[in-house]
Amino acid sequence: MSWVDVAIQAGIWALEILVIAASVALSVAYIIYVERRVIGWMQVRKGCNRVGWAGLLQPIADGLKLFLKETIIPTTANKFLFVAAPVMAMAPAFIAFAVVPFGETTLFGLWETAHVMAIANINVGILYVMAISSLSIYGILMAGWASNSKYAFLGAIRATCQMVSYEISMGFAIVTVLMLSGTMNLAGIVHAQAGGLLHWYIIPLFPMFLVFFISGAAECNRSPFDLPEGESEIVAGFFVEYSGMWFATFSLGEYAAMILISLMTSILFLGGWHAPIAALDVIPGTVWLLGKAFFLIFVFIWFRATFPRYRYDQLMRLGWKVFLPWTLAWIAVIGICMYTPVIQDVIAFWRPGSGA
Amino acid sequence: MLEAAFFYLFGGLAVVAALGVVMARNTIHSVMFLIFCFFNASGLFFMLDAEFLGIILILIYVGAVMVMFMFVIMMLEVNFARLREGFLQYLPIGGAIAVMLLIELIAAATSGVFSSKTASTVEHFGREVNNTMEIGKVLYTKYLLGFEIAAIILLVALVGAVVLTLRSRKDAKYQVISKQVKVRKEDRLRKVEM
Numbered sequence: 031m032s033w034v035d036v037a038i039q040a041g042i043w044a045l046e047i048l049v050i051a052a053s054v055a056l057s058v059a060y061i062i063y064v065e066r067r068v069i070g071w072m073q074v075r076k077g078c079n080r081v082g083w084a085g086l087l088q089p090i091a092d093g094l095k096l097f098l099k100e101t102i103i104p105t106t107a108n109k110f111l112f113v114a115a116p117v118m119a120m121a122p123a124f125i126a127f128a129v130v131p132f133g134e135t136t137l138f139g140l141w142e143t144a145h146v147m148a149i150a151n152i153n154v155g156i157l158y159v160m161a162i163s164s165l166s167i168y169g170i171l172m173a174g175w176a177s178n179s180k181y182a183f184l185g186a187i188r189a190t191c192q193m194v195s196y197e198i199s200m201g202f203a204i205v206t207v208l209m210l211s212g213t214m215n216l217a218g219i220v221h222a223q224a225g226g227l228l229h230w231y232i233i234p235l236f237p238m239f240l241v242f243f244i245s246g247a248a249e250c251n252r253s254p255f256d257l258p259e260g261e262s263e264i265v266a267g268f269f270v271e272y273s274g275m276w277f278a279t280f281s282l283g284e285y286a287a288m289i290l291i292s293l294m295t296s297i298l299f300l301g302g303w304h305a306p307i308a309a310l311d312v313i314p315g316t317v318w319l320l321g322k323a324f325f326l327i328f329v330f331i332w333f334r335a336t337f338p339r340y341r342y343d344q345l346m347r348l349g350w351k352v353f354l355p356w357t358l359a360w361i362a363v364i365g366i367c368m369y370t371p372v373i374q375d376v377i378a379f380w381r382p383g384s385g386a
Numbered sequence: 387m388l389e390a391a392f393f394y395l396f397g398g399l400a401v402v403a404a405l406g407v408v409m410a411r412n413t414i415h416s417v418m419f420l421i422f423c424f425f426n427a428s429g430l431f432f433m434l435d436a437e438f439l440g441i442i443l444i445l446i447y448v449g450a451v452m453v454m455f456m457f458v459i460m461m462l463e464v465n466f467a468r469l470r471e472g473f474l475q476y477l478p479i480g481g482a483i484a485v486m487l488l489i490e491l492i493a494a495a496t497s498g499v500f501s502s503k504t505a506s507t508v509e510h511f512g513r514e515v516n517n518t519m520e521i522g523k524v525l526y527t528k529y530l531l532g533f534e535i536a537a538i539i540l541l542v543a544l545v546g547a548v549v550l551t552l553r554s555r556k557d558a559k560y561q562v563i564s565k566q567v568k569v570r571k572e573d574r575l576r577k578v579e580m
Binding site: 108111152153154157158160161162164165167168171172175183187190194197214343344347 | 412414418421437438441442444445448449450453454456457460516517518561563
């Protein structure tokens, strides 16, 4: 491989990264807009509708406002970590997008075989997403510690406990998917669900779908699990001392994580880029995947408009006493089903790799 | 060549980060250096085609173990003046251990174990070789006994930690969710004739 090839390859990668990062950032801006409009609609009021047609320029105006605001660094704060924390909270959510397959394409028949539309189609894709998204906790922890403020510290402690607890049940929910699909490659998991609605893992793994999605809400600190922010008790939690663009960086990370969770739920349980029935295959796969993800994002917003915030002990109870036993039991159920003579044939329907 | 460059990058940064762990004044900075060190170690795993081990290193150590570390360290109040008090007193024994380790490392490095002849193949496997599956096959067949023993040790440690920290308070009030859900309007509400 000559240096020219290396340079071309590097250029293509840079372009791919730029496209995905820019579209994620733009989606975040408009998801915030959608959230405000949808919650307004659910609460029988208008929501933002002044800037631009139907308020569509509101996210741009908000971004500009935050950008021009002064960033205040408290005198007692640890300067370096205070500035680094928002970046550390945001970056993992974006890095994890590297392995998300957005569909399959032959580039209008240019390629003979279909290529997976992901920056990196790696064998341990699902583990990569878990590993990288678990890193955002350091940003939150550092924000709480470096601010040198008691509210920020309490928020950081809450966030840490919450994320560590829910990561476990999330991981076990993923294990059940891996048991059926037999691969950790995200594109492979989607391929294993090919063949219509009945093949999707939401059918045999419905409880795990609920566990994964709700734990996802807890992972990205979404309402009703937004205790780390808890404005009624600890002002604004871990980012209480942040202002201007650094504050916006935190919400950028939070919403990017929300998009990621929605995409992952669609890929793991809702058949990824496959259409529910064969007749709808004319619509491109990417549209299906993004449509499913958008529906799940809507559900997140719906949660926020519907449920009151959990109390801290209820949150811990849900994670450790409800979700964890559920997931462990379901792993056992799937495992036993796979080796029981008659049921084996039934469950083979969802296991394309098993030879059935 | 690119590979060698990345090896020296990861290796060098790992050494620098490890030095940072020991040298940093602030304990939180030490922990951050340790996390950075783990990252570079995982980069080295990736270069050895052991992507499963690399990811697991980040997932377990950086994602879970170090969070707990940091949690504890954030709560501690470390008094550096007090820590340094016994420095001279422990210098001879510490120095002796350091010198011994240095001699051992040099002896090992020059013994020929690390020479290019004994190093395993430098060629890489293709994507079709599934690292995770191979590890699983070996772990659950050849090394099953060791695996199970490790699992039991971890289980005992887990149960032990729970038993050691479990304190039941008589005056604590618990919420029984099933009872709350079962409650009907008639149980709580009483109509009063006025």
